[in-house]
Amino acid sequence: MKELKESIIKRIKANFADAVERNDFKDNRLDFSVKKETIPAILFYLKDEMGFVHLSDVNCVDWLEDGELEVVFIVWSPADKIKVFVRTRLDRDNAVMDNLDMIWRQMNTYERELREMFGVQFTGLEAPEEFILEDWQGPPPFRRDFDSAAYAEKTFWHRPGREDAQDVRESIADRDGEEIPDFAKKYSR
Amino acid sequence: MREKATTLYIGPQHPGITGNMMVKVQVEGDTIVKARTEVGYLHRAFEKLQESRNWLQSFTLLCRFCVPEPDPVEESYARAVELLEGREVPERAKYIRVLMLELARMASYMLWYGGQNGSLGLYTMGQWSVGDRNYILDLFEELTGGRVYHMYIWPGGVRRDLPDGFADKVLRTMDYLEKRLKDYDDLMFENTIFQKRTQGVGIISKEKAVEWGVVGPVLRGCGIKSDIRIDDPYEVYDKLDFIVPTQEGGDIWARALVRRQEIRQSIRIIRQVIEKMPSGEFYNRIPNPHKWTLPKGDAYARTEATRGEVGMYIVSDGSTHPRRTHFRGAAYVHGITLLEDLLIGENVADISAIMNSLGTCPPEIER
Numbered sequence: 001m002k003e004l005k006e007s008i009i010k011r012i013k014a015n016f017a018d019a020v021e022r023n024d025f026k027d028n029r030l031d032f033s034v035k036k037e038t039i040p041a042i043l044f045y046l047k048d049e050m051g052f053v054h055l056s057d058v059n060c061v062d063w064l065e066d067g068e069l070e071v072v073f074i075v076w077s078p079a080d081k082i083k084v085f086v087r088t089r090l091d092r093d094n095a096v097m098d099n100l101d102m103i104w105r106q107m108n109t110y111e112r113e114l115r116e117m118f119g120v121q122f123t124g125l126e127a128p129e130e131f132i133l134e135d136w137q138g139p140p141p142f143r144r145d146f147d148s149a150a151y152a153e154k155t156f157w158h159r160p161g162r163e164d165a166q167d168v169r170e171s172i173a174d175r176d177g178e179e180i181p182d183f184a185k186k187y188s189r
Numbered sequence: 190m191r192e193k194a195t196t197l198y199i200g201p202q203h204p205g206i207t208g209n210m211m212v213k214v215q216v217e218g219d220t221i222v223k224a225r226t227e228v229g230y231l232h233r234a235f236e237k238l239q240e241s242r243n244w245l246q247s248f249t250l251l252c253r254f255c256v257p258e259p260d261p262v263e264e265s266y267a268r269a270v271e272l273l274e275g276r277e278v279p280e281r282a283k284y285i286r287v288l289m290l291e292l293a294r295m296a297s298y299m300l301w302y303g304g305q306n307g308s309l310g311l312y313t314m315g316q317w318s319v320g321d322r323n324y325i326l327d328l329f330e331e332l333t334g335g336r337v338y339h340m341y342i343w344p345g346g347v348r349r350d351l352p353d354g355f356a357d358k359v360l361r362t363m364d365y366l367e368k369r370l371k372d373y374d375d376l377m378f379e380n381t382i383f384q385k386r387t388q389g390v391g392i393i394s395k396e397k398a399v400e401w402g403v404v405g406p407v408l409r410g411c412g413i414k415s416d417i418r419i420d421d422p423y424e425v426y427d428k429l430d431f432i433v434p435t436q437e438g439g440d441i442w443a444r445a446l447v448r449r450q451e452i453r454q455s456i457r458i459i460r461q462v463i464e465k466m467p468s469g470e471f472y473n474r475i476p477n478p479h480k481w482t483l484p485k486g487d488a489y490a491r492t493e494a495t496r497g498e499v500g501m502y503i504v505s506d507g508s509t510h511p512r513r514t515h516f517r518g519a520a521y522v523h524g525i526t527l528l529e530d531l532l533i534g535e536n537v538a539d540i541s542a543i544m545n546s547l548g549t550c551p552p553e554i555e556r
Contacts, residue, residue, distance in 0.1 A: 027272070054399075057517040061504050072502070074500075078415060078420060104400075104402055105400065106402040109521060128225075130229070133232070134229055141237065148241075
């Protein structure tokens with residue numbers, strides 16, 4: 001496994017000068033950070049030349065304090081049994097990168113979600129504007145500076161009827177003039 | 190003469206749909222010419238909610254990512270946390286986890302038996318298999334306190350040890366279910382209606398399966414041997430003897446045959462687990478969850494569920510709460526791009542059967 005990992009690192013470094021690797025994982029994982037311009041080329045290379053045919057996952061992390069969004073791609077090689085993480089950082093205020101759904105068709109769905117939830121724009125992405133959210137006008141809701149609790153407080157209202165915190169059993173007994181039996185009292189508030 | 194195309198909305202409330210989701214199709218006569226999956230009826234922003242909970246509090250959300258089979262999600266999250274922290278899990282806990290995962294696989298397949306047959310108008314099968322599934326839920330209830338949602342597999346091991354006499358009950362249940370599978374075969378696979386409605390329908394070619402990111406029984410139904418339990422082993426699957434069934438054809442029938450064989454393999458695994466399970470600790474205690482921090486970094490753990498690969502990606506900034514969590518579900522790939530493409534050219538009456546055969550689980554798509 002160690003030799004295999006090192007040979008993969010060597011090939012990636014030879015073809016992509018900007019790739020910064022991490023190889024301190026005990027399991028079958030490798031990790032490369034690259035510039036966003038390199039992403040299509042490195043993913044094509046991993047898939048077509050190195051057997052990483054399976055796209056396991058795509059996701060995004062908001063590093064608010066750095067002013068950056070990090071997009072992470074996880075690919076898997078069924079032949080070598082290794083997973084490779086490829087990551088890149090985008091400017092939070094100008095989060096644009098190339099469309100990648102010609103590499104894996106299912107990438108289209110991931111891109112739609114990242115566009116809607118994190119505001120990452122994929123140049124050339126052909127897909128309906130809306131994915132999960134409907135008529136959403138606000139900022140991308142999965143970014144760290146979007147306060148879901150404050151939004152919910154402002155937008156929705158509390159359902160009345162629970163303020164008095166009345167016990168249901170007691171309420172019924174009061175209404176009907178009944179006595180709660182002793183054995184049931186311990187369950188009342 | 191070209192027939193006029195009509196738009197039909199299948200869902201979001203429809204008995205043939207596997208949850209709240211809509212497939213908008215254009216049909217010419219009975220033939221589908223265009224399909225589009227519309228989601229947005231179930232989004233609960235679980236991933237965002239997890240950011241405001243500590244590492245342990247997420248478990249009440251995790252089991253709700255996909256209702257029919259919550260345990261693989263719990264397991265992948267627990268294992269991702271353990272990977273990031275470097276926490277050891279006792280051997281006994283690993284065996285118990287495999288027991289849980291395989292019982293969950295069987296329970297989920299039994300629900301699928303009902304769904305797949307129901308989608309073709311064959312309702313007896315569902316009544317049998319969902320009834321029998323209750324015996325597995327009884328086991329879950331005894332072990333975890335919950336029938337459907339368990340919150341049992343957690344970082345460091347499992348929540349409690351097996352109760353006295355539990356192993357015997359599991360074995361007795363397996364003996365019963367194994368006998369019942371013969372009846373299922375007679376009712377389902379020997380049924381001409383089931384054969385005619387599934388053979389040659391919803392075909393996925395081998396090349397396409399790889400290209401479009403197909404996973405799990407759907408991929409194995411295309412003749413490709415791929416299973417995370419073997420390829421990227423976790424827990425104690427590498428110490429157990431079982432086979433990964435495959436079928437040629439890539440149609441609904443092939444996928445059904447794969448699942449039929451997998452239930453038998455699950456029974457085989459469960460018997461081995463009971464036999465080989467060591468005694469000892471079942472939980473490597475975590476610190477006070479409110480003060481429990483994980484080291485900076487990220488981890489991704491993936492598990493083989495009945496729908497295929499499910500995975501949990503977690504990121505820690507060194508605090509008591511996740512910086513970000515992301516759940517990867519098989520339905521995310523199967524239910525949108527693949528389904529939209531697969532339906533073209535199929536008969537409108539087969540939408541539900543195809544969807545069920547892909548293991549589409551809408552809450553997994555939206556989370």
